[in-house]
């Protein structure tokens with residue numbers, strides 16, 4: 001039995017289809033999806049419909065779906081801010097049945113396999129990414145570390161091994177009754193062991209931030225000896241996706257956001273952290289508080305960073 005594990009699609013239908021085609025060609029019969037299906041690229045309806053239509057699938061909400069209840073309100077104050085333009089448009093375009101499906105998804109779920117093993121899936125564990133506990137798993141720190149040519153895959157996996165031995169990780173995961181634990185959110189693909197549990201992040205299908213282009217997902221094989229993980233990266237035409245996205249109303253509503261996404265897709269690295277750091281600095285200089293940034297600050301940051 002093979003199971004395809006996917007996360008962080010972010011409206012990228014081409015990447016999702018590339019990953020699903022590859023997974024089926026490699027014998028995947030079940031699917032585990034760890035959230036963040038919508039926003040960013042303009043195919044949120046199509047991605048949602050594809051996920052809804054998957055046979056033998058277990059899916060949970062990501063933080064993007066978690067924003068939906070607020071964004072579905074018609075009188076959000078945030079709509080006046082340029083930075084929320086793409087979200088405004090995406091929510092306007094989202095079909096009610098797709099919004100209903102996304103809202104119906106749980107925060108976490110357990111996928112029972114025919115072998116009797118269980119795979120626990122959630123988008124993320126909040127405690128792993130708060131209070132500075134981001135040593136190994138943040139796309140921001142991954143980008144910073146990658147400035148050093150000596151930082152390669154081996155160094156990254158050493159960070160993952162360290163992370164999986166942190167007490168806040170071992171204590172959290174020891175409370176999860178499953179043979180494997182899946183979470184996404186950081187857009188970095190890895191797998192490792194925490195005690196006897198397989199722990200994995202399948203990376204981002206639609207918006208990889210670990211320096212490697214292509215649709216990331218992980219193929220799990222349920223063998224008599226245990227669960228085995230194979231990390232997959234399926235090439236697709238990133239530039240064609242970007243050019244098509246530029247024809248959309250989502251793009252016209254939020255060019256700066258879209259250009260940040262495109263730069264991340266082209267480079268494979270987190271473009272948001274440095275951009276938001278710049279916006280924060282510009283806001284502070286004007287005596288303004290942070291998110292949401294005023295349109296003045298947002299567009300000035302875009303201009304200075306070359307996105308506007």
Ligand SMILES: [Fe+2]
Nearest residue numbers: 008036062185
């Ligand atoms: Fe995400």
